[in-house]
Amino acid sequence: MKVAIMGYGTIGSGVAKVLDTNKDIISERLGEAIEIKYILDLRDFPDDPHADCFVKDYMDIVKDEEIKLVVETMGGVEPAFTFVKAMLESGKSVTTSNKALVADKGAELMKVAKDHDVNFVFEAAVGGGIPIIRTITACLTGDVIEEIAAICNGTTNYMLTNMEQYGSDYAEILAEAQALGYAEKDPTADVEGYDSCRKIAILTSLVTGKNVDFNDIPTEGISKISATDFKYAKSLGRSIKLIARSVKVGDTYACRVAPYMVKPDNMLYHVSGVMNAVSLKGNMLGESMYYGAGAGALPTASAVVGDLVFLARNVSKHVRIGWANEKIELASPEEERFRYFVRTSALQSNIENEFENAEYASLDLDDEVGFITPEMSESEFNERIAALGGIISVIRLY
Amino acid sequence: MKVAIMGYGTIGSGVAKVLDTNKDIISERLGEAIEIKYILDLRDFPDDPHADCFVKDYMDIVKDEEIKLVVETMGGVEPAFTFVKAMLESGKSVTTSNKALVADKGAELMKVAKDHDVNFVFEAAVGGGIPIIRTITACLTGDVIEEIAAICNGTTNYMLTNMEQYGSDYAEILAEAQALGYAEKDPTADVEGYDSCRKIAILTSLVTGKNVDFNDIPTEGISKISATDFKYAKSLGRSIKLIARSVKVGDTYACRVAPYMVKPDNMLYHVSGVMNAVSLKGNMLGESMYYGAGAGALPTASAVVGDLVFLARNVSKHVRIGWANEKIELASPEEERFRYFVRTSALQSNIENEFENAEYASLDLDDEVGFITPEMSESEFNERIAALGGIISVIRLY
Numbered sequence: 067m068k069v070a071i072m073g074y075g076t077i078g079s080g081v082a083k084v085l086d087t088n089k090d091i092i093s094e095r096l097g098e099a100i101e102i103k104y105i106l107d108l109r110d111f112p113d114d115p116h117a118d119c120f121v122k123d124y125m126d127i128v129k130d131e132e133i134k135l136v137v138e139t140m141g142g143v144e145p146a147f148t149f150v151k152a153m154l155e156s157g158k159s160v161t162t163s164n165k166a167l168v169a170d171k172g173a174e175l176m177k178v179a180k181d182h183d184v185n186f187v188f189e190a191a192v193g194g195g196i197p198i199i200r201t202i203t204a205c206l207t208g209d210v211i212e213e214i215a216a217i218c219n220g221t222t223n224y225m226l227t228n229m230e231q232y233g234s235d236y237a238e239i240l241a242e243a244q245a246l247g248y249a250e251k252d253p254t255a256d257v258e259g260y261d262s263c264r265k266i267a268i269l270t271s272l273v274t275g276k277n278v279d280f281n282d283i284p285t286e287g288i289s290k291i292s293a294t295d296f297k298y299a300k301s302l303g304r305s306i307k308l309i310a311r312s313v314k315v316g317d318t319y320a321c322r323v324a325p326y327m328v329k330p331d332n333m334l335y336h337v338s339g340v341m342n343a344v345s346l347k348g349n350m351l352g353e354s355m356y357y358g359a360g361a362g363a364l365p366t367a368s369a370v371v372g373d374l375v376f377l378a379r380n381v382s383k384h385v386r387i388g389w390a391n392e393k394i395e396l397a398s399p400e401e402e403r404f405r406y407f408v409r410t411s412a413l414q415s416n417i418e419n420e421f422e423n424a425e426y427a428s429l430d431l432d433d434e435v436g437f438i439t440p441e442m443s444e445s446e447f448n449e450r451i452a453a454l455g456g457i458i459s460v461i462r463l464y
Numbered sequence: 465m466k467v468a469i470m471g472y473g474t475i476g477s478g479v480a481k482v483l484d485t486n487k488d489i490i491s492e493r494l495g496e497a498i499e500i501k502y503i504l505d506l507r508d509f510p511d512d513p514h515a516d517c518f519v520k521d522y523m524d525i526v527k528d529e530e531i532k533l534v535v536e537t538m539g540g541v542e543p544a545f546t547f548v549k550a551m552l553e554s555g556k557s558v559t560t561s562n563k564a565l566v567a568d569k570g571a572e573l574m575k576v577a578k579d580h581d582v583n584f585v586f587e588a589a590v591g592g593g594i595p596i597i598r599t600i601t602a603c604l605t606g607d608v609i610e611e612i613a614a615i616c617n618g619t620t621n622y623m624l625t626n627m628e629q630y631g632s633d634y635a636e637i638l639a640e641a642q643a644l645g646y647a648e649k650d651p652t653a654d655v656e657g658y659d660s661c662r663k664i665a666i667l668t669s670l671v672t673g674k675n676v677d678f679n680d681i682p683t684e685g686i687s688k689i690s691a692t693d694f695k696y697a698k699s700l701g702r703s704i705k706l707i708a709r710s711v712k713v714g715d716t717y718a719c720r721v722a723p724y725m726v727k728p729d730n731m732l733y734h735v736s737g738v739m740n741a742v743s744l745k746g747n748m749l750g751e752s753m754y755y756g757a758g759a760g761a762l763p764t765a766s767a768v769v770g771d772l773v774f775l776a777r778n779v780s781k782h783v784r785i786g787w788a789n790e791k792i793e794l795a796s797p798e799e800e801r802f803r804y805f806v807r808t809s810a811l812q813s814n815i816e817n818e819f820e821n822a823e824y825a826s827l828d829l830d831d832e833v834g835f836i837t838p839e840m841s842e843s844e845f846n847e848r849i850a851a852l853g854g855i856i857s858v859i860r861l862y
Contacts, residue, residue: 084606084748094673095605095786189603195749197603204602205587205595207493208482208769275492333755336734341751350482350766351593353739354756357731358749368748371606379784385777388493 067096067378070104070127072149073140074111074120077163077190080367081137082116085374092371096378100371103133106149124149128156135377137370138162147171154178154186159381161373163190163366169264173277173391183384187373192265193218195365196358197372198344202272203387209348211273214312215464218265220340220361221249221256222288222308226325227338230305235293248340258287259308259323266310269344270319272387273312276394278321284399285323295459298407298427298436299327305335309464313402320397326464327407333357334464400445405463409436411456420450434458465494465776468502468525470547471538472509472518475561475588478765479535480514483772490769494776498769501531504547522547526554533775535768536560545569552576552584557779559771561588561764567662571675571789581782585771590663591616593763594756595770596742600670601785607746609671612710613862616663618738618759619647619654620686620706624723625736628703633691646738656685657706657721664708667742668717670785671710674792676719682797683721693857696805696825696834697725703733707862711800718795724862725805731755732862798843803861807834809854818848832856 069085071078085092085100093099104127105111105119114120124145127133136153138160140146146167150160155178162168167175168191179186189199193216202211217223225239225248232239240257243249255261267280288308299306304327311326312319328335333355337343342360347353359365407427410417411434417424427436439447451457467483469476483490483498491497502525503509503517512518522543525531534551536558538544544565548558553576560566565573566589577584587597591614600609615621623637623646630637638655641647653659665678686706697704702725709724710717726733731753735741740758745751757763805825808815809832815822825834837845849855 088606088608088748091608091673092606095784097784097786195746196752197599200603201595201599204774205598205770206766207773208486208490208766210486210489275489330734333734336728336731348593348766350486350762350769352757352760352763354594354754356752356754358752362750364748365750368604368606368746371748372603375605376602386493386495388495 067098067100067135068103068132069100069135069137069374070106070133071102071137071139072106072124073138074105074107074109075139076363077366077370078137078139080363081139081370084364084367084371086115092375096375100374100378124152128152134158134381135374136160137374138164139370140164141166143167143170150175151178154182154184157182157184159185159377161187161189161370161377163370165191165264165268169267169280172268172271173389176389177391180384183382185377185380185385187376189373190366190369192268193342193344193356194358194360194362195368196342196344196356196360197369198269198356199272200376201346201356202269206346206348206351209350210314211346212314212349213347214266214269214273214344215334216266216269216310216344217307217334217337218310218342218344218360219256219262219308220342221253223337223342224248224340226288226291226306226308229291229293230296233293233296236289236291257289259285262308262310262323266312266321266323270312270321271389274319274394275388276390276392278394278396282396283321283323286325288325290459291325292459295461297429298409301429302327302427304329306461307334309334315397318394318397320399320402322399322402324462326462328464332464401443403441403443405441406439406447407436407461407463408439408451409434409458410454411458412454416454420454438463465496465498465533466501466530467498467533467535467772468504468531469500469535469537470504470522471536472503472505472507473537474761475764475768476503476535476537478761479537479768482762482765482769484513490773494773498772498776522550526550532556532779533772534558535772536562537768538562539564541565541568548573549576552580552582555580555582557583557775559585559587559768559775561586561768563589563662563666567665567678570666570669571787574787575789578782581780583775583778583783585774587771588764588767590666591740591742591754592756592758592760593766594740594742594754594758595767596667596754597670598774599744599754600667604744604746604749607748608712609744610712610747611745612664612667612671612742613732614664614667614708614742615705615732615735616708616740616742616758617654617660617706618740619651621735621740622646622738624686624689624704624706627689627691628694631691631694634687634689655687657683660706660708660721664710664719664721668710668719669787672717672792673786674788674790676792676794680794681719681721684723686723688857689723690857693859695827696807699827700725700825702727704859705732707732713795716792716795718797718800720797720800722860724860726862730862799841801839801841803839804837804845805834805859805861806837806849807832807856808852809856810852814852818852836861
């Protein structure tokens with residue numbers, strides 16, 4: 067079974083390393099070997115063990131009928147989209163680690179794959195090495211998934227874990243994470259939750275069978291979380307985690323990315339550092355959780371190679387997973403109900419006017435009070451804090 | 465797609481309930497409906513919604529060529545083995561929830577399935593609703609699995625959790641678990657670790673591609689664990705969990721079922737009550753963990769229905785997973801290395817003679833001392849405690 071790899075960066079070269087290192091056991095499981103025939107990259111790699119596989123024109127791969135499986139690890143929407151579409155249209159199955167491509171063009175590429183009796187899979191696009199995509203599309207197929215809650219960004223989970231452990235403030239931890247290479251120079255996509263947003267859009271699309279537009283998902287990051295917020299969380303026996311979440315509401319889902327205060331009886335509380343986890347609640351299965359490395363060359367490449375084995379087992383046969391190119395109308399974010407942790411400089415008597423039965427979280431700080439509201443809708447909560455004023459921070463409870 | 469269910473007990477009727485409740489979404493994912501045509505049971509169920517499907521002779525199912533998928537939820541090795549084999553030989557794929565059957569006859573039935581170009585799958589046989597089998601056979605296919613560590617028996621995990629929480633002794637908690645229906649009247653298979661032993665044998669077979677004989681696995685249960693052991697564990701910042709474990713050693717694996725003292729930085733520490741979890745370490749993926757309901761009618765039935773969707777997607781095509789009917793010689797249990805927690809009535813001076821660098825865990829109890837040994841092999845440890853004498857209890861550290 068001959069494959070082509072498009073894009074020989076961290077993940078692409080990781081895929082080659084997994085295929086080389088675990089050659090024997092992969093052949094044993096599949097019943098035949100997977101061999102790299104082409105690597106598409108504009109750069110030269112004269113000392114690479116696969117140096118003789120490099121090509122610079124994707125049409126060299128399109129035209130070779132011996133290639134049935136293609137790996138896309140270039141990143142970005144273009145030219146990845148053009149290349150992947152051409153591969154599918156020429157009867158080749160594709161696996162990609164590219165979440166931007168899947169979030170933007172996934173449903174469209176799925177239809178192209180179906181029309182040409184091949185497969186388009188993307189295990190590595192969400193949760194790195196955690197096999198969450200196949201869990202949804204090929205394991206929990208007997209369940210209605212009622213809730214997804216995911217810690218699916220390693221950078222922000224690393225930062226929050228360190229803020230909690232060392233009592234540091236956001237800016238300090240960001241600088242440290244950047245110095246260590248855990249955060250990018252422009253960290254916006256991670257810290258503002260955009261990366262998590264694309265991932266929950268993909269997972270929710272797979273669960274609903276329709277297409278979730280990630281632009282419809284209210285998204286907050288962690289850049290406003292402070293050391294004081296963590297002091298309050300600790301006093302409440304909780305931690306703060308950036309969670310991408312979808313909850314079934316009638317025939318649709320309410321989706322949101324935001325920091326939440328989480329209790330130890332929730333397994334997500336225990337997910338530390340760069341690790342990721344996705345919890346899924348099925349109407350028959352109940353609670354389940356999938357935990358592992360959400361990034362890194364080899365864990366991500368491991369997921370791509372798992373996809374290659376799947377594709378090799380299903381050559382020339384489209385496996386339907388029920389992801390239609392039809393947009394789903396998400397539930398109104400304003401109607402979602404939460405309990406909220408609030409810090410305010412308002413007087414306690416005013417808090418009592420706006421929020422009956424508030425639970426106070428006393429840190430004995432000058433000039434501010436922390437409290438937890440009863441459960442209410444976003445719209446009601448927003449009205450009340452506008453009336454209260456003096457808001458320093460707000461974190462939803464989970 | 466017409467199916468037959470053999471055995472209409474808790475799990476079998478759960479399968480019918482999942483198929484009925486989630487009929488629409490299953491059809492949407494698969495592209496066709498799954499309908500129950502036969503239910504094999506010697507009992508009568510005149511008021512059941514599927515009352516007209518009941519048959520008493522398995523040959524009625526064997527002879528019907530319209531049936532391509534069969535569910536086996538009878539339990540026990542016979543007559544389940546005879547029935548399942550006949551189904552496979554007549555060109556029908558089978559899913560079973562029956563771990564006794566899989567541990568005893570799995571590799572043999574896999575060969576029959578291969579010879580007849582059908583599939584034999586058993587997601588529900590280990591970990592209930594947790595999709596651990598498909599994770600190994602269809603997701604982590606690019607990895608060499610270097611370690612499996614599983615909490616895969618809900619009864620014992622429930623009992624240990626309660627012993628820890630309430631400071632109760634084993635007998636008291638067992639009586640309570642029996643009264644609540646969490647433990648059977650004869651609890652031997654659960655509390656002595658035999659159930660966990662069969663499950664780790666199955667998982668290790670899938671990971672090695674060879675056949676692990678569960679009789680080869682050293683197995684200890686929880687019946688010797690006391691309230692005092694938990695007091696020591698707490699003083700050491702640890703919990704006690706019954707763990708079924710396989711570790712790669714050269715070309716084979718060392719397997720063991722035993723109670724272990726576990727630290728909070730191990731995710732298994734946080735698995736409480738009847739919940740199950742399996743952690744897998746891949747040579748590329750690194751650490752991962754899969755958590756969920758390990759028992760119960762609907763979670764288990766959810767796994768069976770997930771199998772049915774897989775079988776329906778692969779009718780008349782055997783999917784190789786690499787489980788040969790060739791026995792694997794496991795590594796010698798005597799060579800496994802651990803640190804050990806030991807309680808003894810021996811004098812501290814004698815402990816120092818036998819175990820240099822022991823770490824003492826002081827509970828200030830009369831007549832006994834608790835300590836942790838440095839890492840050493842089982843054989844060396846056994847020699848030394850025999851020389852020391854006065855041993856009250858021993859628990860391995862993980």
